[in-house]
Amino acid sequence: KAGVTQTPRYLIKTRGQQVTLSCSPISGHRSVSWYQQTPGQGLQFLFEYFSETQRNKGNFPGRFSGRQFSNSRSEMNVSTLELGDSALYLCASSLRTSGVTGELFFGEGSRLTVL
Amino acid sequence: QQPVQSPQAVILREGEDAVINCSSSKALYSVHWYRQKHGEAPVFLMILLKGGEQKGHEKISASFNEKKQQSSLYLTASQLSYSGTYFCGTPSMAGWTGNQFYFGTGTSLTVIP
Numbered sequence: 354k355a356g357v358t359q360t361p362r363y364l365i366k367t368r369g370q371q372v373t374l375s376c377s378p379i380s381g382h383r384s385v386s387w388y389q390q391t392p393g394q395g396l397q398f399l400f401e402y403f404s405e406t407q408r409n410k411g412n413f414p415g416r417f418s419g420r421q422f423s424n425s426r427s428e429m430n431v432s433t434l435e436l437g438d439s440a441l442y443l444c445a446s447s448l449r450t451s452g453v454t455g456e457l458f459f460g461e462g463s464r465l466t467v468l
Numbered sequence: 469q470q471p472v473q474s475p476q477a478v479i480l481r482e483g484e485d486a487v488i489n490c491s492s493s494k495a496l497y498s499v500h501w502y503r504q505k506h507g508e509a510p511v512f513l514m515i516l517l518k519g520g521e522q523k524g525h526e527k528i529s530a531s532f533n534e535k536k537q538q539s540s541l542y543l544t545a546s547q548l549s550y551s552g553t554y555f556c557g558t559p560s561m562a563g564w565t566g567n568q569f570y571f572g573t574g575t576s577l578t579v580i581p
Contacts (some may be wrong), residue, residue, distance in 0.1 A: 409560075449567070460509055461507075
């Protein structure tokens with residue numbers, strides 16, 4: 354069974370540019386969530402999508418957005434990049450609809466460097 | 469609402485034991501533990517659903533004290549393969565209808581021969 358796949362794995366952008374990251378969840382998983390991981394802040398929740406609808410959103414500016422397609426694949430977009438956006442962006446899928454009881458399956462992440 | 473983990477880092481020799489603590493200022497509905505090896509995806513270890521519940525995974529076990537809003541991860545007779553960063557995660561209120569988690573900042577565990 355294929356795991357969560359994220360592309361690209363590494364990318365370098367300059368300030369002001371925008372970036373789109375892609376995530377393919379495990380087959381059958383309809384919940385896809387995104388996390389930003391930095392050394393100082395750890396894993397911070399960005400947003401979660403379920404059946405093409407955003408269910409929850411973390412405390413990030415509007416420059417961070419996402420969407421989910423009918424095949425459950427998800428993309429996140431960051432516009433007007435800032436140096437502080439440099440991070441590892443992790444995608445996680447889940448079979449369960451409730452985080453209380455469900456486990457997350459993470460991808461290896463997309464490492465974004467903003468210069 | 470981010471859980472606090474302690475210690476931040478620990479170095480062990482093979483065969484030694486370690487305890488990683490996770491505490492929250494908010495009520496915990498459940499506690500999840502993950503391990504992330506360098507350059508790899510975080511991997512689910514276990515979930516604790518009820519206060520006082522203890523779960524085990526090989527020589528790694530955990531407890532959940534709902535009253536104290538704390539969880540502890542126990543690693544006994546550590547092996548080199550246990551090295552990595554351990555995260556505790558707790559679902560937010562929204563976790564009942566979604567997968568929104570607050571994760572601790574992680575504990576780096578290094579096992580040396």
